[in-house]
Amino acid sequence: MEKLLFLLLPVPFAVGLLSPGAAVAPIPGDPVFAFTDPQIAESSGLVAGDGVVVTVNDSGDSNRIFTVDTSTGDTVGITRWQGEARDHEALAPAGEGEVWVGDIGDNAASRDHVSVARVPYGRGDKTVTAPTYELVYPDGPHDAETLLSDPATGRLYVVAKEFIGRLYAAPAKLDPDRPNRLEPVGEVLGIATDGAFFPDGKHVVLRNYGQAVVYTWPGLDRVARFDLPAQRQGEGIAVAADGEVLLSSEGEGAEVLSVALPLPEATPSEGASEGAAEPAPATDDDPAAQLVWWPWAAAAGAAAVVALLAWVGIARRRS
Template sequence: MLLVPFAIGFLAPGAAVEPPPGQPVFGFTDPEITESSGLVARDGLVVTVNDSGDSNRVFTVDPATGDTVGVTRWQGDATDIEALAPAGGPGSGEVWVGDIGDNTGARDHVEVARVPFGRGNREVDAPTYELTYPDGPHDAETLLADPATGRLYVVAKEFIGRLYAAPERLDPDGPNELSAVDEVLGIATDGSFTPDGKHLVLRNYGQAAVYTWPGLQRVAQVDLPRQPQGEGLAISESGEVLVSSEGVEAEVLRVAVPLGSSPSASSSPSPSSDADGSEQAPVQAEEQGSWWPWALGGIAGVVMVGVLLRSLRPRD
């Protein structure tokens, strides 16, 4: 009971202010798009996918109308698809699909598939790869693809998020073991690299955080517009940031996120070397949120325990 209020405090975004409004770009018109979770913006189109419970399919949407203009299906049965990431550069016409959800922490492996998108319906035989964690199962909703190297990354959806790197080359016969990189935004529901590969952006239900790459220093954190269940984020080739939400006819919003920030020399922690030789800067504790949500959560916890003990006291 004591832990619950502290957890709530950890997830609180900070000052109690009204989230900034987003600019509506379009709304999904397809009644089959009920739980938009992953989002990719490429080649003048938007790609999305429903999360848990849907089959192996992705929807290609025309942002000018919100209409679905293509559906791609591929072999196999989905377990819990939660994320998308661009595959290749502009014009590649492919996305990575992450079947990486694991709410019960029971999966011995998760999967990613490389799937074409575009106008028109199609059924394909998509290359599929198994991924395993080095430290046991994790639930995840964020799949990232480095635009410079093509390497995939998965972010565990936990109070303190953790970024995991896939092998540089995926073995189709698998399994491909992920390696832990660093701590990042908690309860991440989606994310994307910037087109130049110098930053990555992660979102949760209320905020977005911008990190340098590969240093992984957080250089910006912004509140996101209020959404029913915000689980999608995409960055177009021009740097436009879009966010989506679950729900039938959900809106896709354009939001202002500073993508070109650089850490100041005075605030930069000393980077440490990761296993692959790239520089990784540890996330500082203060970056996870301000102190007051913890304090309020702790006070609430004490009050709750006091009320409980009083209610259990024998009465004369």
């Protein structure tokens, strides 16, 4: 009985955390290419460039990023830089021909700081000296897999990968000589594995393993939610200059998919800060308006079973 209880205890939490949420069919995904390089086995971050994407493997790899031709899936460039990697988990645009690489993973929540590096990408192999900056949370360590870069200001943001996601802002100007303190901004999608700004700078999309949510920026009003197409372990998301949304997955030879995430109209709210916006009006056809009940019903049922078995076990021991 005790063994069965032990096995069932995580069930309600896993159901609540990992279920996609919206009771609608996943949006379709069209394959663009598959990674042909066996060195890309755990694509965790994704940035879209001109005819290429940039990706990075997560924990266990060295300080390197891959530039991949979107017409073939072939690696056309690898950039390496100084230092040792801890747990690369995210990329974000950093200007023409450069990306921010987020060494921000912390599964054990034990790191006293995380870091970001500004690294050039492109065709051809190169080794560079990349400016690197330490980041510290104001409330203790967090695991994170999402790094965002505001296209209007260049400011960096980190999303903690937790049941209730928390968005943190880096200082507007990073100091290379001392830790840069992150500041809390707001609550967002839970268990986020990646995110990106849209080209308009007025919307941002976050994803987890099965769902994507679009928010207004900087208001962080949720305007749409979508179930994503099934992937082996979908983690990456990027938005190209033309608005195309790309999804990547871990696994050797993984496909990169193109999906359509239409942006609902959003209107300014009364008294809101400049640039903030309200969610689009809810309609029966809007996935964001669907009542998300089944994951929590399943979790409640699993929790009830666990409680019942626990009660039976206690009763037997007392008898």
